Amino acid sequence: MKKLFRTGNPYIWLTAGTLTVCLLMICGLIVLIMVNGFGIFWPRTIVQFTLRDGEVVMGEVAKKESIPHQKDASRTKLKVGNRDVYGMDFRWIDDADVVSRDYPPHALAFERREWGNMYGFLHGLRQDDGVKPLRFNGLAPLLKESRALYKKIRYVEKKEIGDINYRMEKSRLELKRLACLQPTEKIQKKVAAVTAGMERLETIYRERENTLAGLYAKAREKEVVVLLADGREKILPVFQIIRVSAPNEMGVFAKMGFYSAKFWEFIWGEPREANTEGGVFPAIFGTVMMVLIMSIAVVPLGVLTAVYLKEYASDNFIARLVRISVSNLAGVPSIVFGVFGLGFFIYFIGGGIDKLFFPESLPTPTYGTGGILWASLTLALLTVPVVVVATEEGLSAVPMSLREGSYALGATKIETLLKVVIPQATPGILTGTILAMARAAGEVAPLMITGVVKLAPSLPIDGHFPYIHLERKFMHLGFHIYDVGFQSPNVEAAIPMVYTTTLVLLFTVLVLNLTAIVARNKLKKWYSTGSM
Numbered sequence: 001m002k003k004l005f006r007t008g009n010p011y012i013w014l015t016a017g018t019l020t021v022c023l024l025m026i027c028g029l030i031v032l033i034m035v036n037g038f039g040i041f042w043p044r045t046i047v048q049f050t051l052r053d054g055e056v057v058m059g060e061v062a063k064k065e066s067i068p069h070q071k072d073a074s075r076t077k078l079k080v081g082n083r084d085v086y087g088m089d090f091r092w093i094d095d096a097d098v099v100s101r102d103y104p105p106h107a108l109a110f111e112r113r114e115w116g117n118m119y120g121f122l123h124g125l126r127q128d129d130g131v132k133p134l135r136f137n138g139l140a141p142l143l144k145e146s147r148a149l150y151k152k153i154r155y156v157e158k159k160e161i162g163d164i165n166y167r168m169e170k171s172r173l174e175l176k177r178l179a180c181l182q183p184t185e186k187i188q189k190k191v192a193a194v195t196a197g198m199e200r201l202e203t204i205y206r207e208r209e210n211t212l213a214g215l216y217a218k219a220r221e222k223e224v225v226v227l228l229a230d231g232r233e234k235i236l237p238v239f240q241i242i243r244v245s246a247p248n249e250m251g252v253f254a255k256m257g258f259y260s261a262k263f264w265e266f267i268w269g270e271p272r273e274a275n276t277e278g279g280v281f282p283a284i285f286g287t288v289m290m291v292l293i294m295s296i297a298v299v300p301l302g303v304l305t306a307v308y309l310k311e312y313a314s315d316n317f318i319a320r321l322v323r324i325s326v327s328n329l330a331g332v333p334s335i336v337f338g339v340f341g342l343g344f345f346i347y348f349i350g351g352g353i354d355k356l357f358f359p360e361s362l363p364t365p366t367y368g369t370g371g372i373l374w375a376s377l378t379l380a381l382l383t384v385p386v387v388v389v390a391t392e393e394g395l396s397a398v399p400m401s402l403r404e405g406s407y408a409l410g411a412t413k414i415e416t417l418l419k420v421v422i423p424q425a426t427p428g429i430l431t432g433t434i435l436a437m438a439r440a441a442g443e444v445a446p447l448m449i450t451g452v453v454k455l456a457p458s459l460p461i462d463g464h465f466p467y468i469h470l471e472r473k474f475m476h477l478g479f480h481i482y483d484v485g486f487q488s489p490n491v492e493a494a495i496p497m498v499y500t501t502t503l504v505l506l507f508t509v510l511v512l513n514l515t516a517i518v519a520r521n522k523l524k525k526w527y528s529t530g531s532m
Contacts, residue, residue, distance in 0.1 A: 030506070037503035040496035041262035043247040043255050046107040046119055048229055049078070049093060050100040058107060058119050058229035060247075062090060081109075081117035085234060089116055089493045103248050108136065110226065111242045113272060116493065118236065122244075123225040126235060131225050139244050142222060146238045153215050156208060158458075164205045166464055171198045177360040266500065270457045275484050276494040280501055282457050286372065286474035287441060287508055289460065293376035293470070294383070294440050299433055301380065302387025303422075309388075310395045311417060330385040338446030341378030346370060346450065350471075366471055370451035372460055373470035378450050379443060383436035390435065394428015395421060430520035434513050441509045444478040452479045454487075477505040 044060040051057070063077035074095045083089055110118040122139070124131040171194050178191050219239035226234045245258055269279025305326070313319040350367035358366040367373075398421050406416040422429075444452075453473045460472045481501050488494040 033499055033502050033506070036496065036499035038500075040500055041259045041266070043109070043245055043250060043258050045103060045247050046109060047078075048102045048104055048107065049098050050102075051093070051097050052099055053097075056229045056231075057091065057093065058104075059091075060109075060119075067094070079117070081119045082115075082228065082234070084115040085228065085232070089490060105248050106136070106246065107248055108226075109245050109247060110236065111244070112236070112240045113242060114240060116273065116277070118226060118234065120226040120228045120234065123227045123233060126223040126225050134224065136244070136246060139224070139238075139241075142224075142238050143241060143244065146219070146222075146241065149215065149219055149239065153212065153219070156212050156215065161205065161208050161212070163464075164201055164208065168198060168201050168205070171201070173360045180360070267504070271455065271480075274488055274490065274494075275455065275480060276488055276490055276497055280477065280480060280504060282459060283475040283477045283480045283501070284504065284508060285459055286452075286456070287477045287505070288512070290372055290376050290379070290447075290474065290476065291437050291441050291512060293373065294379045295433055295437060297377055298380035298383050298387055298436055299429065302384050302432065302436075303391050303429055305384070306388045306391035306395060307417065307422070310392050311413075311421070326385050326388050333445075334382060334443055335445040337378055337382045338449045340381070341374055341446060341450045342370075345374040345377055350374065369471075370449070370453075370473055371471040372451055372474045375447050375451040375474070378446050379440040382443065382446065383440055386436045386439065387429070387432040390432025391425065391429050394425035394431070397428060398424045427520045427524040430516055430523065434516045434520070437512050437516065438509055441512065442478055442505070444476070444482055447476055447479055452476045454479075454483050477501055477508065481505065 046058060047061055048056060048058040057078060057080055059078045059080040061076055062079045064074060065077075067073040067075050076093050076095060076098075078091050078093055079089060080086055080091050081089060104121070106121055108120060108122055110120070112118060122134060122136055125134040125138075125142075126132075174194050175191060175198075178187055178194070181187050220237060222238040224236050224238060224241075226236050228234055243261070247255075250258065266279045267284070268281050270282060271280060272278035309319060309322060313322070346368060350365065350369065350371075353367040354362060354365055402420050402424065403416055406420045407413075411419070451473050453475065456473050456475045458472075460469045460474055461467060462469070481498055484494045484501065485491075485498040
């Protein structure tokens with residue numbers, strides 16, 4: 001036995017077994033997320049239960065489980081929808097109370113802009129003289145017209161009225177700035193011109209308001225009558241309907257088309273219903289933009305620090321102290337970096353920028369509040385140790401013969417560093433960047449106090465100068481997962497969204513890392529070929 005342990009084989013088996021267990025746990029976690037994440041868009045069969053007391057309920061089966069401490073007893077978790085009618089999305093039903101179980105072929109699932117799904121039967125189209133019969137196929141042109149109307153309303157609200165509000169706010173701040181100057185004839189002319197411009201904007205604004213009121217009045221004209229499972233009738237405006245499906249009559253290809261439409265909406269749409277429905281595109285955009293800004297900030301800072309420590313600093317007390325400090329930074333809790341970012345970047349730098357360049361906006365801050373720029377810089381400080389260590393390793397891997405050859409040809413130290421050493425160490429620098437991006441993309445705690453918010457459907461990029469607004473707040477996939485999973489008022493309805501958003505976050509990090517890895521491998525191959 002001692003001879004066996006002296007060979008070292010048991011330790012090799014132990015490390016291999018531990019690695020296998022870790023890989024299985026990671027793969028199991030990813031499979032769990034994928035199963036629960038990819039499945040939420042598939043249209044489920046609508047079932048109708050008739051209970052012992054004569055009550056009829058209808059919805060989608062969400063979960064089945066055994067009842068604790070009761071032998072051979074089970075219950076079903078039914079997504080009944082109709083939250084505005086029943087006050088809840090889900091209901092537990094004991095299987096022993098179910099008298100009959102039916103699958104009505106004409107049962108419909110109405111996906112609404114508010115109040116979640118509605119399950120019922122299409123009764124007809126409501127008109128002034130009563131209810132006109134309406135078939136399921138007759139809803140398609142109504143929904144097409146409703147979607148076109150919704151797009152027009154959103155255009156008027158966000159584009160036209162949004163631009164007017166932006167220009168009016170700029171004019172208001174200009175008047176406030178001019179009021180602080182010496183009242184000369186030139187200043188008075190500017191004030192008169194700005195005031196006249198604001199009056200014109202007010203006139204246009206009232207016109208757009210009237211247009212918007214007319215569009216909303218048109219949106220309320222058409223209503224359908226839905227017959228619920230318990231026999232009650234519910235009036236549903238067509239404008240509130242996003243899509244209608246009949247899962248019990250859909251074939252495989254129809255379900256695949258429905259799945260594709262829902263998945264497309266999830267990736268490119270805006271969130272709604274307290275982030276429990278709709279899409280996550282603003283969160284995807286905010287995450288990617290934050291990681292890119294963080295990378296632009298952290299790479300120069302980390303590389304310069306590593307170059308100084310490796311190429312210039314001698315092995316003295318100060319250099320050792322700096323290395324120890326950099327290593328210790330990697331162990332500081334991320335929330336501490338968030339507090340530092342709040343105090344230094346937001347209050348000190350951002351507040352100073354507001355006092356110098358935006359005094360007319362005060363006391364409302366412009367840069368003196370959380371934003372995507374300050375969140376990115378905070379994460380840059382958080383990931384500096386990763387880039388410094390990786391860059392030092394890359395610099396150490398450059399053979400000394402290359403440096404000596406460069407010196408022999410008459411190059412100076414800075415020329416050798418810029419044209420020989422750093423290009424050869426670029427793969428190592430990119431390795432540190434990859435690790436920094438992977439860590440930054442999943443951080444949530446520092447972002448909660450430096451700029452991330454629950455809902456920010458407006459992107460930090462628009463058509464107003466300077467086009468990229470780094471002072472704006474933003475959405476983040478990691479915070480979106482936290483908010484939906486733990487802060488949502490409807491947790492049960494939000495659980496599927498947690499899995500799906502987690503899957504999107506993993507895929508986003510994977511794409512960012514693969515892009516950096518491909519760039520690193522190409523540079524490594526190019527420099528290796530060049531050295532030959």
